[in-house]
Structures are given as structure tokens and as C-alpha cells.
Amino acid sequence: MKSKNSPLGKKVFPVLLSLALVGFLGSAREASAQAKLKVGILHIGSIADAGYNQAHAEGVQVMKKNLPEVEVIEVENVPEGADAERVMENMIKQGAKLIIPASFGYLEPALRVAKKYPEVKFVHPGGYRLAPNLGTYWASTPEAFYLMGIAAGKTTKTNKMGYVVALPISFFLANINAFQIGAQSVNPRAETRVVFTGTFLDPGKEATAANALLDQGVDVVGVIVDSPITVVQTAEKRGAYSIGYHFLGVQKFAPKGWISGIAFTWGELYTRFAKQVMDGTWKSEALLGNLGGDFLTIAPFGPAVPAEAVKMIQEKKPDLINGKLHPFQGPLKDNKGAERVKAGEVWPMTNLGKMDWLVQGVIGQAR
Amino acid sequence: MIESFFAGLIVGSIHSGTPLLYATLGEAVEERAGIVNLGLEGVMLIGAVSAFITTVQTGSAFWGVMAAAAAGALFNLLFGFLVISRRANQLACGLAMMFFGVGLSALLGAPYIGSRIVGLNEIRLPFLSDLPLVGSVVFHYDILVYLAVPVALLTWGALFFTRWGLSLRAVGENPLAAFAAGKNPHRIQYQALIIAGILGGIAGAHLSIGLAKTWAEWMTAGRGFIAVALVIFSKWHPLRAILGALLFGGAIALQLQMQARGLPVSPFLLDMLPYLLSIGVLAVWGGSRRQAAPGSLGRVFQGTE
Numbered sequence: 001m002k003s004k005n006s007p008l009g010k011k012v013f014p015v016l017l018s019l020a021l022v023g024f025l026g027s028a029r030e031a032s033a034q035a036k037l038k039v040g041i042l043h044i045g046s047i048a049d050a051g052y053n054q055a056h057a058e059g060v061q062v063m064k065k066n067l068p069e070v071e072v073i074e075v076e077n078v079p080e081g082a083d084a085e086r087v088m089e090n091m092i093k094q095g096a097k098l099i100i101p102a103s104f105g106y107l108e109p110a111l112r113v114a115k116k117y118p119e120v121k122f123v124h125p126g127g128y129r130l131a132p133n134l135g136t137y138w139a140s141t142p143e144a145f146y147l148m149g150i151a152a153g154k155t156t157k158t159n160k161m162g163y164v165v166a167l168p169i170s171f172f173l174a175n176i177n178a179f180q181i182g183a184q185s186v187n188p189r190a191e192t193r194v195v196f197t198g199t200f201l202d203p204g205k206e207a208t209a210a211n212a213l214l215d216q217g218v219d220v221v222g223v224i225v226d227s228p229i230t231v232v233q234t235a236e237k238r239g240a241y242s243i244g245y246h247f248l249g250v251q252k253f254a255p256k257g258w259i260s261g262i263a264f265t266w267g268e269l270y271t272r273f274a275k276q277v278m279d280g281t282w283k284s285e286a287l288l289g290n291l292g293g294d295f296l297t298i299a300p301f302g303p304a305v306p307a308e309a310v311k312m313i314q315e316k317k318p319d320l321i322n323g324k325l326h327p328f329q330g331p332l333k334d335n336k337g338a339e340r341v342k343a344g345e346v347w348p349m350t351n352l353g354k355m356d357w358l359v360q361g362v363i364g365q366a367r
Numbered sequence: 368m369i370e371s372f373f374a375g376l377i378v379g380s381i382h383s384g385t386p387l388l389y390a391t392l393g394e395a396v397e398e399r400a401g402i403v404n405l406g407l408e409g410v411m412l413i414g415a416v417s418a419f420i421t422t423v424q425t426g427s428a429f430w431g432v433m434a435a436a437a438a439g440a441l442f443n444l445l446f447g448f449l450v451i452s453r454r455a456n457q458l459a460c461g462l463a464m465m466f467f468g469v470g471l472s473a474l475l476g477a478p479y480i481g482s483r484i485v486g487l488n489e490i491r492l493p494f495l496s497d498l499p500l501v502g503s504v505v506f507h508y509d510i511l512v513y514l515a516v517p518v519a520l521l522t523w524g525a526l527f528f529t530r531w532g533l534s535l536r537a538v539g540e541n542p543l544a545a546f547a548a549g550k551n552p553h554r555i556q557y558q559a560l561i562i563a564g565i566l567g568g569i570a571g572a573h574l575s576i577g578l579a580k581t582w583a584e585w586m587t588a589g590r591g592f593i594a595v596a597l598v599i600f601s602k603w604h605p606l607r608a609i610l611g612a613l614l615f616g617g618a619i620a621l622q623l624q625m626q627a628r629g630l631p632v633s634p635f636l637l638d639m640l641p642y643l644l645s646i647g648v649l650a651v652w653g654g655s656r657r658q659a660a661p662g663s664l665g666r667v668f669q670g671t672e
Contacts, residue, residue, distance in 0.1 A: 046473075046584060048480035077473065077584065162627065168634055195626040196634040202588040203579035204386070208379050208620055212627035215375030229481065230581045253483065363629035 036069040037098065037278050039270075040091030042078045044103035044226075045201065050253065051227035051246040055264040056102040056125070058247070059295075062267025063274055070274050080105035088113045092120055098277045100124075100270070110134060121277050128353075130284050137269065139289035139296035140349055141171075142178035143320040144262040146327040147291075147298060147313045148243050149182025151259050152190075152220045154309035155241055159189040161220040162213030164231045166200045168366050172224050174352045177359040178327040179222065184361055186312065193218055194364035203230040210234040220259065228261075229253050241304055248299055258302030268294045292321035333360045376617070376624050381512060382578055384616025386411070386570040388515045390594035391601065391608040392522045393566030398598055399526060400559035401539040401552075401663045405461030406446055407567055408591025409468020414439040414571030416472040419582040420479055428487045432511070432572050439568020440561045442468065447560040451553050454667045465591070473584040480583065486576040487511060511573045516609060518566070523605040535559055539661035542668035552668045570594070593641075600645065602659040618644045 039060070047057035053076070060072055073091050078084050084106050088099055092113070099122045101110040107127045114122045114134045122134040130136060152161050161183065165172050176194055183190040193216060195209045210221055210231045222243035223231040228250050235242040236254035244250030244261025251258045269289075276282035289295050298317075301310050319325035328349075330341035334357035341347050347355065358366045390407055397404050404410070417438035422431035442464070449460045487509035526532040535555050537545040542552040574590070575582050593615060601607035618641035625637060 046477055046480045048477065049583065050481045054481075076477075193627055193629060195623055196638075197623075198634070198638040199588065201583055201585070203581045203583050203586050204383070204574050204588070204590070205619065205623070207579045208383055209623045209627070211382075212375055212379060212620070212623040215372070215378075215624070216627045218627075227581070227583060230579045233483075233580055364626060365631060365634055367633055367635070 037067075037274055038071050038073060038091075038094065038096040039063070039098045039100065039274060040073045040088065040094075040096035041075075041100040041102055042084060042087055042106060043074070043076045044080065044105070045077060047074070047076055049227035049247075050229050050250055051225075053102070053226070054249075055247045056100070056266060059264075059266025059270045060100075062265075063270040066267070066271040067274055070278075078106075081109060084109040085113055089116075092117050097121065098123070098274060100273075121273075121282050123273055130286060132284055135282075135284040135287070137287040137289070137295075139264065139293065140352075141262060141296070142174050142327045142349070142352070143291055144296060144298060145175040145178040146182035146320065147317060148222065148260060148262060149179040149184075149190075150186050150313055150316070151301065151305050151309050152179070152222070152241070152243060153183030153185070153187035154306050154312075155259055155304050156183075156187070156190065156220050158217050158219045159187065160191055160193065160216065160218045161222070162193040162195065162210075162216070162218035163222045163224065164206055164209045164213070165194055165196050165224045166226075167198065168196050170353050170355045173358060173366055174328075174355045175224065176362055176364075177355065177357075180359050180361045181327055181332075186309070190361065192362045192364075194358070194362060196364075197225065200226045203227075206230040207234050211238075214238050214240055241302075244299060248297060251299060251302065255302075257304065259305055260301045261299035263297045263299050264295060265297045266295050290321055291317055334358060334366075335360050335362050335364070372624060372628055375627075376620055379620025379624060380613055380617035381508065382616070383619045384612040384614075385512050385515050386573045386578070386590060387594055387597060387616055388519060388608060388612035389511075389566045389570035389573065390591060391597040391612055392519055392605055393563035393570070394594055394598045395601070395603050395605055395608060396522060396526070396535075396559050396566070397563040398603055398664055399539045399661055400535050400556045401542060401661055401666065401668070402447075402450060402556055402560065403457050403461065403595075403665045404443070404446060404464075404560075404563065405458060405592075405595060406442075406464030406468060407461075407563075407594055408587055408589070409465040409472075410439050410442050410564055410567035411571035411574070411587045411591045411594075412468045412472035412585065413442045414568030415575035415586060416476040416479075416571075416582060417568065418572035419482075419484065419575040420475065422484045422486060422576050423479055423482045426485075428485070428576050431576050432487075432569060435568040435572035436565040437568070439566070439571070440564035443560040443564030443567070444557070447557050450667070451556050451560075454669065457665055457667075469585055476582045476584065482582070484576060484580055486580040487573075509573075509577045511569065511577055519605045519609050526605065531555075536661070538668075539663060542663055542666075546668075556668075567591075596645065599660075600649065603661065604659070614644065614648070615641055 043053045045053045047053050078087050104126050110122050114131050124136050126138040127136040180192040197205045220241040221235040228244050232242040232254045236257050241257040241259050242254045243259050248263040326346045328347035330345040331343040332341040334340050414435035418431040418435035421434035446464045449455045450457045489507045491507045534550045538552045538555045597611040601611040622637035622640045
């Protein structure tokens with residue numbers, strides 16, 4: 001999930017940036033006139049970031065392959081705010097009937113444009129609001145992080161794992177908690193250190209953060225920022241293991257130390273959206289996928305992961321999907337010692353937005 | 368574990384401080400010649416992207432650094448044309464150049480995002496790296512780190528112990544007087560801008576092919592502006608710039624190290640640390656000494672007509 005916080009400048013100087021980038025990059029990708037459906041997609045960053053944006057962009061590529069009659073208008077580096085509105089309206093003027101504003105922070109602009117153009121459909125990732133012509137979609141990630149925890153807990157030699165995370169927002173805290181709980185289920189001595197960088201994109205700081213974790217003896221490093229490249233590469237260079245996020249193709253940046261990764265594979269979902277809009281069956285709804293669906297995927301495991309762990313993950317995955325196994329099964333204490341979930345109870349997945357604590361075994365501060 | 372904390376802190380401070388130091392030195396030279404360059408962020412980005420592209424294309428980090436220096440100098444020459452030859456407002460031009468740098472670097476770098484490079488290699492020093500305890504951790508950096516302090520000394524020497532440095536400072540204090548003494552203020556200012564461009568470009572190169580070994584849009588994330596502030600902080604003096612860059616780099620490294628170590632301090636508070644530190648130091652230092660700003664900083668030399 002993407003926060004409203006974007007790198008310094010995107011917030012401060014949106015207008016000039018859009019003049020410099022949007023106009024230039026956007027003009028090259030205009031669609032022609034005979035398409036059966038035109039789909040417009042806006043990206044907050046570059047579609048080659050091996051991360052958040054590339055995952056969405058690959059989804060669109062798969063949709064185009066599945067449905068050759070669909071044309072796509074794709075614009076990168078669109079600042080959140082008034083610029084996003086202008087880009088969306090421009091797409092609609094070019095004939096787009098389905099808009100994918102692919103960043104959390106596009107929600108408000110998308111709602112405003114959606115109100116103005118009721119005949120155009122919008123699908124927004126990770127949002128919490130619906131409109132008659134705006135639906136929302138995301139996938140529940142803690143189950144996947146739980147499985148990553150099992151893989152990491154079985155692979156680590158120092159029993160110390162670390163995560164470089166953009167911001168301490170509840171959905172990210174839930175992911176870290178699930179990771180630690182999964183690791184602890186197979187390795188009682190496992191601990192997870194977490195470092196927040198305060199921004200979604202600052203490779204210099206991400207490298208320094210990863211090094212700080214490695215200095216503390218951490219030998220598995222995971223990452224929740226827009227582009228996992230820097231952190232994963234830094235871990236690989238220092239001989240540590242790494243866990244990817246967002247995009248399926250992160251492995252090439254750390255072939256030796258690769259454990260696995262959690263990736264969003266939006267292609268089939270985007271294909272369904274496009275078909276529904278074409279045959280008029282699309283309706284506004286809040287879709288929340290899980291590991292059983294086709295848009296949240298566990299990346300292939302690397303050579304360092306023991307076969308036993310892979311087998312265990314394959315066994316537990318169906319249990320997590322059908323609810324027999326819950327990542328946040330009580331009793332759970334936070335890392336300050338306070339009881340958060342009673343024995344026999346679970347922290348409901350519908351309540352992730354209120355998770356403002358880190359579980360026992362995580363070394364870090366939630367606030 | 369305590370040693371690893373301090374060793375990590377030292378390494379982190381030096382890594383985070385190095386690009387700041389190069390950028391600060393460049394800006395100090397410009398400002399000593401009377402020119403404020405708010406476009407430093409853009410210069411660094413142009414340097415970062417040129418270094419990355421060249422390293423991808425040639426496989427050589429050396430040519431990457433050279434390209435960054437050349438691109439930074441060229442970029443600053445354009446700024447110089449505006450503020451020296453066209454006598455445009457320095458602050459407005461600086462901001463425009465910053466946005467231009469952000470956009471241009473994003474455009475040039477887009478096809479290279481996600482490319483893999485080896486980047487600058489770490490060099491182990493024969494004796495120092497074998498020192499017990501800290502040696503193995505502290506003394507393996509890339510060449511730009513080792514050169515940073517010598518470059519600062521060189522800048523100091525050039526500014527304060529050469530005739531050229533005297534002329535440059537005279538132009539910054541009072542261009543008319545320098546002109547009367549037979550100097551060409553415009554030529555000296557162009558020279559200062561070229562040097563600053565080289566240093567700013569190298570600062571960006573260290574970020575993209577030294578520290579992160581990645582290119583991402585706007586990856587400087589405000590470091591150019593921090594460097595402009597560090598010039599004031601160091602009172603336009605290259606040696607104090609070393610201290611300022613280390614202190615600020617140290618604050619960034621400290622907050623990350625403290626989190627990794629699990630100290631019970633809020634990440635939000637730690638994120639403010641570098642800025643709190645700056646405010647603190649400025650409050651203590653602030654008015655206690657005479658202002659060291661060059662007398663004609665930001666003013667346009669109109670010539671003698």
C-alpha cells in the first residue's frame with residue numbers, strides 16, 4: 001500500500017515537475033482511434049523501478065497481451081494532486097473509458113474526476129473509498145509476509161533479520177509483525193530489526209539503512225519501499241540474504257542471497273476489469289485478494305532456502321488461504337510487553353488499519 | 368556490539384557526509400565569488416545520472432566520475448551564462464536550473480533505471496585496514512571518500528593561499544574594486560562556476576555509483592539544499608565544511624544506526640535529528656561571530672559602464 005507521502009519534491013513543486021515530465025513522457029504514448037477500449041494508467045514513479053510501479057506496468061502489459069483490442073495510455077511520474085486530475089481528464093478526452101490511478105495518493109483526485117465523468121470507470125489500488133464509478137482493489141499481504149518469515153527463519157544463521165521500511169504506517173507494521181510471527185513459528189530465537197527511512201524513495205538513505213542493519217549482525221534483509229533494488233543489492237554485496245517486494249523480477253539483483261519475495265501480479269485482474277467495462281458488467285466494489293487469487297504471488301525461492309522450509313510453506317499456504325491458520329493468532333504481546341491479542345482470539349484482518357504496535361521479537365519503534 | 372555500533376556510525380557518517388562535502392565545497396567556491404547557486408540540487412542530479420549512464424555504457428566507474436564532473440561543469444556554465452552574461456537574477460535562475468536538472472536527469476535516466484553496475488570499488492588501505500577493532504570496518508571506502516578531505520584542503524589552499532583565490536574572494540566582496548585592480552570579475556566567476564559544477568557533479572556521482580549503485584529520479588532527495596545550508600553553517604570556509612558535512616552525515620547515520628540497534632526512540636523524532644542538530648548548532652554559533660558572508664553575494668556585477 002502506498003502512502004500519501006511522496007519524495008520531497010513531488011509534494012513541493014508539483015506543477016513544474018509535471019510540465020517537465022508529464023507532458024514530455026505522456027505525449028509519446030497516445031493511443032490511436034480504432035481501439036475497442038482505451039485504458040489510462042497513471043504511475044507515481046518510473047515503470048522500470050523493479051518495484052511498486054513496474055508491478056502495475058507489467059500488469060498492463062499482460063492485459064494488452066490478453067486483449068489486443070485494448071489500447072493503453074500510460075503516463076509515468078505523475079505527481080499526486082491537481083496534476084493527476086489534469087492527466088486523468090486528458091486521458092478521458094482522448095477516449096479512455098477505464099482509468100487506473102495507480103498510487104494511493106491519487107484517491108482524492110480520482111474521486112473528483114470520477115464525479116465529473118460518471119460514464120468513465122475508475123479502479124484504484126489500496127483505497128478505502130468507493131464511488132458509483134470508482135472501485136478499489138488490493139491484496140492482503142500479512143499472510144505472504146508470514147510465509148516469508150518461515151523461509152527467512154529457516155535460512156538465517158545469526159537468527160537476526162532486518163527490514164528497511166519507508167514509514168511506520170499500520171499496514172507496514174502488520175507486515176513486519178506477520179513476518180516475525182512466521183519466523184518465530186519455526187525459529188524461536190529469530191528476531192527482526194526494523195529501520196524506517198521516512199520516505200518511499202531515497203536510495204542513499206536506503207543503502208545506509210541496510211548497512212546499519214548488517215552492522216548489527218543481521219543476515220536477512222527485507223524491504224518495503226517503492227524500489228527494492230538498492231537494499232537488495234546492498235545485502236547481496238555484503239553476503240547477506242534478501243527478500244523482495246512489489247515486483248516479481250527482483251531476484252536478478254541478488255542471485256546468490258535471494259530467499260524469495262512477495263509480488264503483485266496485476267495482469268489477470270486488469271484483464272478482467274477491461275473485459276467487464278467492455279461488456280458492461282463492471283460494478284463498483286472493494287476487492288481484497290489473497291494468496292489464493294492470481295494477483296498476489298510468492299516469488300521463486302533462491303538456492304539458500306532449505307528444502308524443508310519450502311515444503312512447510314507449501315503446506316501452510318492453503319491453511320492461510322482458507323483461514324485455518326491466521327497470522328495474528330493470540331496470545332500476542334507487543335514488543336513493550338503489553339498483551340494485544342488474547343489467547344484463542346485473532347486480530348481481525350479487517351482491522352489492520354488500527355495495528356499501531358510491533359509484536360514481541362521485533363526490535364524497533366512503532367511510533 | 369558496542370564497537371559495531373560506533374564503527375557503523377563512523378562508516379555511515381562518512382558515507383552520508385561525502386556527497387554533502389563535495390557539494391558544499393563547490394557551493395562555497397561559487398559563493399566566495401559572489402554567486403548563490405540554488406540549482407545545486409540539479410547539478411548533483413545531472414552528475415548522478417551522467418555517472419550512472421556512463422558506468423552502465425562503459426563498465427568503468429572512472430569514466431562515470433569523469434562524465435559527472437564534465438556534465439556538472441557544463442550545467443553550471445549554462446547557469447553562468449544566465450547570471451553572469453545575461454545578468455539575470457541568481458535566485459530565480461538557480462531554482463529554474465534545479466527544476467531543469469530534475470526533469471532532464473529523469474528523462475536521461477529513465478531507460479537506465481534498474482540497470483546493474485559494479486560502481487566504485489572499495490579500496491582497502493594497506494596498513495590502516497589491518498588495525499585491530501575499527502580498522503577492518505572503518506578503512507574500506509571508495510576512492511571518492513578518500514579524496515574528499517584532500518579536496519577540501521586543496522580548495523582551502525586555493526582560496527586562501529593563492530593569488531587566484533585572493534582575486535576570487537575580492538570579486539565576491541567587491542567586484543568593482545577587483546575590476547579596478549585589473550581583474551576580470553566575469554572570467555573569475557565563470558571559473559568558480561566550473562569548479563563548483565565539477566564538485567557538484569562528483570557529489571552526485573558518489574550517490575549514484577558509490578553509495579547506492581542505483582539511479583532513481585530525484586535521488587538526491589534535498590541534499591543539494593542541505594549543502595547550500597551547510598555553506599552558511601560552515602561560514603564559507605572549506606575546512607569547517609568538512610565538520611559540517613560529517614556532522615550532518617553523522618546525524619543521518621546516527622538515526623538509522625539507533626533504529627537498527629533498537630534504541631527506544633520514536634522514528635519520527637529520529638527523522639528530525641539532522642535538522643534539530645542544525646538548529647541547535649546555529650543557535651549556539653549563530654550571532655556569536657561576525658558574519659562571514661561575501662560582501663557582494665547574490666549581487667550582479669554590472670560592469671563599469
